[in-house]
Amino acid sequence: MTTSTAPPASTHGAAPPGLRVIRRDGSETTFDAGKISVAMTKAFLAVEGGSASASSRLHHLVGELTDQVVAALARHPAPGVHVEQIQDQVELALMRGEHHKVARSYVLYREQHAQARDTGPETATTDLPTVHVTQPDGSRVPLDRDRVETVLAEALAGIEDVSREPVLAELDRTVYDGITADELAQALVMAARTLVEREPDYSLVASRLLLDRLRAEAVSHLSGTRETPDQATMAQRYATYTKDYLSRAIDIGLVDPELATFDLDRVTAAIRPERDTEIGFLGLQTLYDRYFLHERGTRFELPQAFFLRVAMGLAIREVDREARAIEFYELLSSFDFMASTPTLFNSGTTRAQLSSCFLTTVDDDLDSIFGGYRNNALLAKYSGGLGNDWTPVRGLGAHIRGTNGVSQGVVPFLKIAGDTAVAVNQGGKRKGAACAYLETWHVDIEEFLDLRKNTGDDRRRTHDMNTANWVPDEFLRRVQADGSWTLFSPDEVPDLHDLYGTAFSLRYREYEQAAERGEIRVHRTVRAVDLWRRMLTMLFETGHPWITFKDPCNLRSPQQHAGVVHSSNLCTEITLNTQAGADGEVAVCNLGSVNLAAHIGPNGLDTDKLQRTVTTAVRMLDNVVDINFYTIPEARRSNLRHRPVGLGMMGFSDALFLQRIAPGSDAAVEFADRSAEALSYHAIAASSDLAAERGRYASFDGSLWSRGILPIDSLELLAAAREEGELDVDRSTTLDWDTLRETVRTQGMRNSNVLAIAPTATISNICGVAQSIEPIHLNLYVKSNMSGDFTVVNPHLVRDLKQRGLWDEVMVADLKYFDGSLAEIDRVPADLKELYATAFEIEPRWLIAAASRRQKWLDQAQSLNLYLAGPSGRKLDELYRLAWRSGCKTTYYLRTRAATSVEKSTLKGTDGRLTGVPTGSGGNPAGNGSAGSGATGSGATGSGSAATVPAVPVNGAAPAVPVNGTAPANGTAGMELDLDPAAACSIDDPDCEACQ
Template identity: 85%
Template structure:
């Protein structure tokens, strides 16, 4: 077979190709076929027997390239873009050796052209005209472009303006619009990120240049393009103008105009604009900055100042506190949650992240619950709904003498409500339904996220979670029976936990055996457990959360019962239905742990300062907050809970050279959480002296001198021998703090909760929450688009050892962002940069157990299994229970192919993030805030009869497991 025999795809009409010298020619798909065939022949040789296979293979690859080039309308493409797509098709098809050879050949040719002086497209390029908004045309101002690139690259190592300019010349065309030109500059830098992560910062600065022009021009009414240096001198004046305009059009609270604006704007640090990474700035641009008819007029430092002023509006010295809050936010030492960032300082300051409700067993409460969900979700709240009180299928309805259809039909409506009210159009609405394991509808509840069955009894867009009592796990361990009840006949089980629940539950079982309970069903506990794990594996739901530790360790046992967690399983607060009901509210923010460590360890003094200010900011939210329903206001003002968490845990490990799967990582999780807890509790107690104790303090565990560490003994006493294995060690002066809390009181009923931080960690440019690194190289997809993400710590280490080159990039793509199979990477780097699926999950549970002892609430803990089986799942979740965890979040299992093997460069101004393997049906949405992600069937190994017997199916296996619902 010769190169010319591969059948070319149909040439797209009117598409032109830009040569390297800037001239244009017609598109010819045959050239793609020829080049691709030559690449295969160079690696695999010329085999007549394989000629037919190669012919069809090349034809298919050519079709893929043509389809990619014509997916979005464009008048012309550069020859390098075509070659990028060829590389993408080869990598996506798994032809790694051929793609690698192709990459090296391209590099050799590029070096040869540079040596011969033949790569002079920029110098010899024809004149390009730019079309301005008024329709006028002018030659491309290359002087300004060069100046912008020089400014964007200033102070950034390993980047050059020339490389970006060369990429730009590949995409500009005569007649390009001014907006397209600005986008092309950003895209030019983005295409270089996979080979040099520092270009992400260059891309961010180029986007910032575009944003400055957009914002300043909108406010002034004339077209302006200020550079950073000019803007630095104008930032204070701009901020005052921006606030006046935002107030005039009804977006910002007029109260902000009463601040001493000279004083607060003098604190603005314009240079911090230049420190925001591209993903962070693009996220802010798309979703957070204020806009008028789609035009952004809020710059980053003005945004952080607006949020800070909104949080300081009721302080005595408002200006001083606003500056203090601004410094914390703009430095990325701490970041408030997404609702706070969205709404602080606006005319509707709904700043709280999470709302927990209990739905009672009557239609008024059920439909009132839908209404509450809609009102709470409208302003970006995430919802956790306790549905356990609603009677089950077959239960008697006294008012009509009918039979209940159970809780499931009502859940269907709740899920549809969350979708319809999509958090004010800023992100998808999200809710999680909780049901206790003894509810007679629990088996139907497990099936809610399945893609088969009666769609009227499915909730494809709503998260679900099991609220599991300890008694059930004891029955599983003993291979005993488990009885299911309808809550209308056993109403007190809902409010009982620990020993009291176990005793009452056994009494109801005896009553059922005597025929005194109408609706009940007995199942084998291990069979129900097996089904719970099977559904968790297949659909990613329901999550497994533990009722008894949430209640036995709750500081607010005297004030009510924790009936559920929230959307992301880190909030554990009391709820109550009825006329005097309470909807639990939590106000979240996260410390950037990566900003509080050095190579020598934790910077305890800086952490103390950050936490003290952060707790004050979160406490302010309670008083400032715009409450959409009275039950939320009543609960929040009475208990004043906040949830201070952390992010950047993996980055902190890298800085200290600690491997994530190690005793040292577990110890750091322990010590960092201890310090966070100590300083947060101290700050809340000191606020109680300044502002007063929260209303329900008397009778709480705090009032009795029982801190989160001490509450472990309450759980241990209820569980008995062998059912709790938790480290009790500590290093700080907890005795003194116990006495301080007991005598001074607490300002907040709860102070600690570790949320997912998916979006705010993007803003800060660090790893999410407590997550291990998912991949070292991948394409991240969210509501702001597709982004190349590379672990910068890894790249820095590979550069130091002379290992960072084109082949390493290709190998990282091929091996799905993992170092394990790349022979030339040293063992110490493989251990340090092990990805989530390469870490034994017991390490993640061990680290989470150490954190949990310090938390008065919980943590969003994802669990990862590279080779899931019934035995593995059974052992993992029993370990989580024995380790004292209050909740777990998503189960992640590895897909057959989990990272796009691509050049990551598209022709449409966006990065390419197409799933590399198709799925027969969509899996459960991996996040409440993101689209459904295809999952891939994973083989299940044989398991013994005593362990859950899982069928092959789908789990929540995703390229980038973000949850954007909470933060």
């Protein structure tokens, strides 16, 4: 084996061929210079830790020292060298290099191990100072070490590769005389938390220790006396506790009194207390901080009581409420499925606003505009995410008939909308968030692109509001042909807002001719490529506006007969009709996600289990429509008429790892196809069965469903509206869709829309899996969110490295040095590098290919983040045109590798955020081709050249628009943008909705 701790070019000297190492027991083994590097690295880490100074020079320094040792051994021609001789040479090399502290540590290490071999293990005893704990009443009692040992033993139970000693050592280092009981509980949690980067399973230990603190807080609050029940005691008391907790929550007005009318003996008997101990630390801390009910800051809701409260709230109108509540509880508490954050926040409470997303259209009058602000505030108050269509508002310079004045355009109104979103922050649980959409033909589009810039007139900026381009196909045709593009004010071309596909293109060309004849007052003609270039530049530099596609959203919408999709939502996965006005509709969607990783068995995707999960999940989501607390009448009217829901997925990356499928591969694209097909099939079938039980949704007649046109069939409608070469989508199927078509046509659907893949950023943390359909960002990183900073290590990778004997403190140091990437760690085998490639190491067209396969099964869309390691104008152009050609309805964030790398400092004792520092010689600015960061051009080989990535087959052929530097067709060839890497959207922003 080779080692990662030396420079890539190092050969560790020229050891004599066939040199053997004589072990202490007389046996022999092959000489391996890599073991010398590992031993030296451990010695340096023991003395210097993982500090920035150590990390930045350690790899080169250890390589040089190893070469010196190997060179010294090469001067001894004997066929065998004793292990003690090798260790002597290591000592000499350290001393000659004046690394005296490291050499001393290495000598002490040898002496200790020699004594251990001579005398055998001894039990060390330590005389610890007496520590007193300050109780809530101010009294002081000696620290109950037996209690600490009991709690710790319970936390360690059944977890491999963890032990009590390092946790106790860290605890003894931090406790002090007079520490409060709450501080002691927190210190124990932190003691385990600091060990996570060394052994990821300490995350579960930390979670169980946090659970002990939560049990004491909750039970003591309800009883009024200080109690510290352990897990075994709590398991026996859980049913009684849950009844007491519900009683208190109802008394103080937090929970709906209707929950008290359930057969509480029956539902509490179904509680699974052991599931509390299976929640990861990030998940439990998130639940503690943001989800559990509290009274003046004191949490009194335990995890299983929380899941039962949510389940009871969703079952409150079922015929057999108890049976359904237990069914829903099982699904939630097992993490096979998780409802969206608003549902978890509010289910079973006195204000059961359970819906996730709201879409509105703002009309071109002050009543509608200021009514839109009011609606935004009311919808956001109870955790709704907002998507606002602002296209109807007239543009800058348009005539105002009422005052005979001139309009200031849409931008000043967007400024107020952004400030409203900040002001209404959902009770401090998460930031209020809205996304403004504008069609590409709007005369204010260029100012709209600048909204998120940090320069210019701040009165025409919206620093906290998301923005998105609503792009018609006609615009991309003009870009492709290097044609002109005309901008209009919507008050003069009002019907463009409601037109799409061929009808839009024809009418748009008529308006262009009218403008040429002087019949339209406000218009401006630009080169389409120039506007496209500016759109991509702003997307890169500010992360906004996102690119979303108007025509596929409408042409494939099941509800074409009932209205028009004018925008998507906050996270670009919802595509529902909206209409302004007092009698209009605010679209509402109710979300939840299947944990795909929990449905992988020995033979791959467990479709039988998936069917059971999806059937129950769709029922839960449909219940939300009737239970929901609607803050505005337009939302209630729309939701009850159409009953849309959005079932999605999370844990896609984990599902790949469990099946040993590399994310950048044909097999990953195929799994994306088959898993989405199964999800779609069972969700549509479940909604149809609900229609047979409960009735069809009100606007079913005339829908695509009523005509037997399912999402997979609606691709033909898109293809008919596209010109030759503008759509390249795989059409393969594997399930019995003919039978389902007939069932839907005759039996009906309960829900107008059923499928949408949301980001799942927070609920995936709760379930302990990768979010949504995302590739892994890094294999080791610090996640920052509203609950704090958390060390996250890829557990699948750690498991594989342990099996191959490669997981040690040197590997941790290497992962930190290389920013969570395996690409340049020589010790890691090639198959693991391929399997655990991070988002920036995967050629982005693999992500587009997988998204294309999913999109064909979805009646709505997917939150599709895209990643570019070394972005350029050409690559951005190719990437987004490929997304359009591949049939994607929307895209979400563009993620780029910034010109900084994480600080390579130790996380021991702090678990703090890895802050960005200039990369210097140890790192690599994005896309400069050096071998420091693992990103080179569009690939990640670490060799200084672009990685060779096979083309992704789409419908049997490679994509016609590559993302590897080949010039695109026609007008965009050689497109170059002035990109500012420092402004790029970064991963894991705690203030970003996608990162929450």
